[in-house]
Each structure stands twice: as C-alpha cells, then as structure tokens.
Amino acid sequence: MEFNFNSSEPIYRQVADQIREAILTGSFAEETQIPSTTEVSKQFHINPATVLKGMNLLVDVGLIEKKRGLGMFVTAGAKNRIKQQKRDNFYDDKVAKLVKEAINLGISAEDLNQMIQRGYE
Amino acid sequence: MSVLDINHVGKKFGDKVVLRDINLRLSENKIYGVLGRNGAGKSTLLNIMTNRIFPSNGKITIDGEPVDNNDAQLSKMYLMSEINLYRDSDRLSKIIDDTEMLYGNIDRELVNDLATKFNLDLAQKFGKLSTGYRSIFKLIIAMSLPVEYVLLDEPVLGLDANHRELFYSVLLESFSQRPRTFVISTHLIEEITNIISDVIVINQGEVVLNDSVENVTAKAVAVVGPTSAVDQYIMGLHVIGHENIGQLKASYVFDELPDDRQIPDTVTITPLDLQKLFINLTDYTGGAKDEN
Numbered sequence: 555m556e557f558n559f560n561s562s563e564p565i566y567r568q569v570a571d572q573i574r575e576a577i578l579t580g581s582f583a584e585e586t587q588i589p590s591t592t593e594v595s596k597q598f599h600i601n602p603a604t605v606l607k608g609m610n611l612l613v614d615v616g617l618i619e620k621k622r623g624l625g626m627f628v629t630a631g632a633k634n635r636i637k638q639q640k641r642d643n644f645y646d647d648k649v650a651k652l653v654k655e656a657i658n659l660g661i662s663a664e665d666l667n668q669m670i671q672r673g674y675e
Numbered sequence: 676m677s678v679l680d681i682n683h684v685g686k687k688f689g690d691k692v693v694l695r696d697i698n699l700r701l702s703e704n705k706i707y708g709v710l711g712r713n714g715a716g717k718s719t720l721l722n723i724m725t726n727r728i729f730p731s732n733g734k735i736t737i738d739g740e741p742v743d744n745n746d747a748q749l750s751k752m753y754l755m756s757e758i759n760l761y762r763d764s765d766r767l768s769k770i771i772d773d774t775e776m777l778y779g780n781i782d783r784e785l786v787n788d789l790a791t792k793f794n795l796d797l798a799q800k801f802g803k804l805s806t807g808y809r810s811i812f813k814l815i816i817a818m819s820l821p822v823e824y825v826l827l828d829e830p831v832l833g834l835d836a837n838h839r840e841l842f843y844s845v846l847l848e849s850f851s852q853r854p855r856t857f858v859i860s861t862h863l864i865e866e867i868t869n870i871i872s873d874v875i876v877i878n879q880g881e882v883v884l885n886d887s888v889e890n891v892t893a894k895a896v897a898v899v900g901p902t903s904a905v906d907q908y909i910m911g912l913h914v915i916g917h918e919n920i921g922q923l924k925a926s927y928v929f930d931e932l933p934d935d936r937q938i939p940d941t942v943t944i945t946p947l948d949l950q951k952l953f954i955n956l957t958d959y960t961g962g963a964k965d966e967n
Contacts (some may be wrong), residue, residue, distance in 0.1 A: 562946055564889060565869050592851040599843045600869040601706060604889075617886050 565600055569608025577617065577628055578636045584628045588618060677703045677823055679740055679750075679856070681725070684733035686719055693719050695880045697733070703823065704854040708871035708888075710864060712957050716862040716880045718756065721826050724858075725754040731878035737824075750778055755817040756828040757808065763802025767812055770801060774816055782819040789815045789845060793838065806833035814842060818849050826858045831866075839863070843870060864950040874949065878957045888949065895952040896932065899925045899940035908942055927955045 563571075576582045591609060595602040609626060612618045617632045640647075656666045680702040686694040694716045701707060711717045722728045724735050726742055726749055735742045742748040761770050775781045790797050793811045804812060810832050817825050831839045847870065850857065861867055874891055876884035884891065898905050902924040913930040927947055936945060947955075 565887075592848060595847045595851060596844045598869075599808070599840075599847065599866075601872050602847065604869065605873055 566604050566608040569600065569605055570611040573612060574617065574636055577632050582628050584630050584632055586628060588626050588628060590625050679824060680735065680736045682733050684723060685734065686723060687731045692847065693880055697882055699875065699882060699885060700857055701858065703856050705873055706850065706857045706859065706871045707873045707875055708867050709858060709860040709875045709877065710953050711877035714920055715877045717877055718828050721754055721756065721828050721860060725749065725752050725826065728832060741752065751822055752824040752826060753778060753817055753820050753822045754826040754828065755813045755830060757832060761801045763800065765801050767797040767799055767801060771816065778820045778822060780821055785819045786815055789818065798863045807835065807838065810834055818845065822899055824856045824858065828860050830859060831861065831863060864953055868949045872939050876953060879959065883956055892949060894929055894931060895947035896928050897925050897945050898940065898942060904939045904941050908936065908939060916958065950956060
C-alpha cells in the first residue's frame with residue numbers, strides 16, 4: 555500500500571481515494587481487513603479523526619464495512635464497483651481534459667485519434 | 676466532557692504587552708497546534724496556563740474552576756518546555772520517580788518502550804544529555820503521565836529528522852490509545868499540518884486564527900494569473916498577501932469564494948497550505964500586504 559498525498563484536496567478525501575485505489579489494484583483484497591485508523595494515522599502522520607472521516611466516506615457507500623471488534627473490511631464486489639465508477643467518470647475526469655489540452659496545442663481530432671490508436675498498439 | 680478556558684488573559688512584562696486579551700476554549704481529545712512567530716507570546720501563554728507565571732489580567736479555568744494555585748486542576752496539565760527543570764546531577768530514573776510524586780502514576784511500560792525506541796539509557800544523568808536527547812527525555816515523560824492536557828512547547832527542538840518522525844508516530848499512537856488533549860507549539864508547520872485537528876495562530880500577542888485545520892485550509896487559496904484578471908476576481912475578498920512576477924500575480928485569499936463569480940480562464944485557483952497561510956497572516960514586516 556502506498557499513500558501519495560498532495561495538497562489539492564482535503565486529507566480525509568485523499569485517505570478515501572488512496573484506499574479506493576488500493577482496493578482497485580488489489581492491494582486490499584475483497585473481504586480482507588484493511589489497516590486500522592491507528593495504523594494509518596501512525597504511519598502517515600495524520601490525525602486519527604481525519605483518517606476515520608475518510609474511511610467513513612467508504613463505509614457510507616458500502617465499499618468497506620466495520621466488523622465489530624475486528625476492524626474494517628473490504629466488502630465483496632467492492633473492486634468491480636470502483637472500476638465501474640471510474641469508467642462512468644472516465645469522460646469527465648480524463649477525456650474532456652485531454653481534448654481541451656489537445657485543442658490548446660492545436661492537435662486535430664484526427665491526430666489525437668491516431669495517438670490513441672498508437673497507445674493501444 | 677472536560678474543557679479548558681482561557682478568559683481575557685493578558686500579560687505585560689513592564690511596559691511591554693506580550694499577550695492581549697486572549698480568549699480560547701480547548702475541548703477534550705483534540706490536538707491543537709499553536710503557531711506564532713518568535714516572540715509572538717506562545718510560550719508565555721503556555722506558562723500562564725500551567726501557573727508557572729501569572730497573567731496580568733484574566734484567568735484560566737478547567738471545567739469552570741480556576742487553575743490558579745489549584746493543585747487538583749494543575750495536576751491535570753503537564754507542560755513540556757525548553758526550560759530545564761531538572762538538576763544536571765540527577766539520573767533520569769530519579770527524575771521519573773520525582774515526577775510521579777507530583778502527577779500520579781506514570782506509565783512505566785510506555786517510558787521503557789519509548790526509551791528503547793529512542794535509544795535512551797535511563798541510568799544516565801540529565802546533565803550528560805545533548806539538546807536533542809533532553810527534548811526526547813522530556814517528551815517521554817510528557818507522553819507517559821496520566822494528565823488530561825499535554826502541553827508541548829517546541830517538542831522537536833534539536834531532534835533529527837528520524838527522531839521527529841518517530842515522535843509523531845509515537846504521539847499519534849498514544850493519542851489513539853488514550854485520547855486526551857494535546858497543545859503543541861512548533862515552527863515546523865508542514866510536519867504537523869495533518870497531525871493537528873485545530874490551529875491557533877498567535878501574532879504579536881493576539882489570537883488571529885482559531886479554527887479546525889479543515890475549515891482553515893478550505894478557505895485559504897492562491898489566485899494566480901494575469902494581474903488584471905486576478906484583481907478583478909478577488910475584488911471584495913479578504914486578501915492576505917500578494918506576489919508578483921512580471922505580469923503574473925498571485926494573490927493569497929482567506930475567504931469563502933463566491934459561487935456566483937466566474938473564474939476567468941486565465942486564472943487558476945489552488946489551495947494554500949497551512950505554512951503559506953501562516954506566513955501571510957503573520958507578515959508584519961510590511962511587504963505586499965493588502966487591507967482589502
């Protein structure tokens with residue numbers, strides 16, 4: 555697991571994003587336990603209340619769940635749901651920005667399509 | 676619920692006003708960061724809170740009871756500061772025993788665990804310790820006492836980077852295991868930004884900021900772009916500083932941004948970190964300040 559913090563978003567959201575990312579890559583497998591708030595707090599020097607707030611964002615949407623007396627676990631199906639969300643947001647998050655930048659640089663739609671094609675090869 | 680209130684506290688040394696009408700409420704189980712320039716009055720305030728010096732005005736209470744000469748309330752607080760209260764000839768183990776008499780059960784297991792982690796031999800004499808290890812020893816005591824308020828005045832003074840990292844981990848682990856209120860005064864703002872829950876900025880003897888880190892950082896932004904576009908966007912907002920490079924201008928804003936105001940294409944808005952905010956809030960040397 556790797557946390558890569560930047561300053562552009564509130565820390566609790568970054569905590570949630572990083573856990574989401576770790577679930578997506580399989581670092582945190584479904585139905586296994588994720589590190590406790592204390593462990594994350596201690597290791598990354600983040601206030602435990604902030605870590606908990608980030609984790610609760612994921613509890614609220616059912617990606618992780620609290621098992622009483624045990625800790626937080628990744629729910630079954632979490633990985634696919636995260637993947638689906640990312641696909642749903644792919645145009646807004648990535649493509650729209652890419653096209654905007656291409657337009658600024660004077661790259662035509664045709665040229666951009668060719669580049670995308672090259673990326674797949 | 677335990678609360679510590681600082682009510683209208685002022686302090687003068689001779690004619691010099693060091694603190695002016697300080698009002699703060701510290702709630703339980705939070706980690707407060709007290710930030711201020713050198714000489715801003717941070718240490719004076721911490722010393723007044725723990726009855727080491729007396730205020731010229733005002734009072735400190737815990738749950739409504741004044742702490743002044745009140746041993747029951749004073750024993751709920753421990754102040755670790757730069758001043759060395761110990762005799763050079765005393766062994767660390769003796770100092771620990773003496774401290775226990777004043778504050779009650781010290782967590783011996785934690786003391787030994789931390790001494791091992793920091794590689795500190797408790798059989799040594801206090802006078803033999805380097806600046807860094809004096810800080811470490813005092814920190815170990817502060818972490819291990821059964822107090823509700825742990826006040827740390829420049830806790831990482833003289834600590835190398837490895838020991839600072841270790842201290843932050845130890846602090847957060849201890850806080851998770853036994854939540855209590857920490858008040859940390861430090862100049863190393865970047866290192867504690869995510870550790871503290873609330874920030875108090877003291878400037879020239881006055882509290883100029885007192886809020887949660889989340890609220891504070893949500894309101895602090897840099898507006899960067901061509902001078903005219905930036906000036907137009909920031910009109911009427913609370914601007915705390917500027918920087919200019921040629922025709923490019925960065926204005927530091929501490930305010931909620933208006934929803935109904937269009938951000939020009941040429942302008943970018945990025946969050947300001949706590950350190951940059953602090954620098955702009957406490958820059959009294961003149962410079963490019965704006966009273967907008």
